[in-house]
Amino acid sequence: MAVFIFSSPPFPYTGLMTAGRRERQLQKKREILDRALAALDSGGQADVRSQADLEAIFFHDHADLVRGLAEVLDRAGLVEAFQALARHLEEDAGPWLRRLERIEADPSLRARRAGLDRDYQEVLSAHFRRLGAAGPQGERISELEAALALAALQGAQRLWVKGRGRPVLPVLVNEALAVVWPALYGHARRHG
Helix, strand or coil, X not given: CCCCCCCCCCCCCEXXXXXXXXXXXXXXXXXXXHHHHHHHHCCCCCCCCCHHHHHHHHCCCHHHHHHHHHHHHHHHCHHHHHHHHHHHHHHXXXXXXXXXXXXXXXXXXXXXXXXXXXXXXXXXXXXXXXXXXXXXXXXXXXXXXXXXXXXXXXXXXXXXXXXXXXXXXXXXXXXXXXXXXXXXXXXXHHHX
């Protein structure tokens, strides 16, 4: 089994928590998510006290995913970062497909995801700012490039869910990036 940047733990420093303890904690959160998905899939209610608890269950790994994306983005660039994320999701395709499908079907989870997507937007925008033109116009362009790249990733994920895992997510991500690539890194191409 391949180890991707998004495998647990994604970073060598995790505070005072040992790698084994962190892995056990993540496994427990995955099991809670699996039980919540099973309850919701059977038409029942997830065993949570509030909508905030349900959101915490569904997005328990958000910070790790964003940090992992930022790390690969800094080290290897946009294509490899999106591919690493796609491979990570594909590695556990069944649970991720169910999770993304449930998020799309639930208005409050969908709204929470839209809010959390701003974290991805910020990471991508910072990446494009480092490589783009200086000044206000450069900042605006980097925001647009980040929005375009994120839309490509989200579009690939929607097609993946719609196709029930076919084609595989890394292929869909490549196709999405190929479509938007001419609009990305314009300043670097003109001046690099």
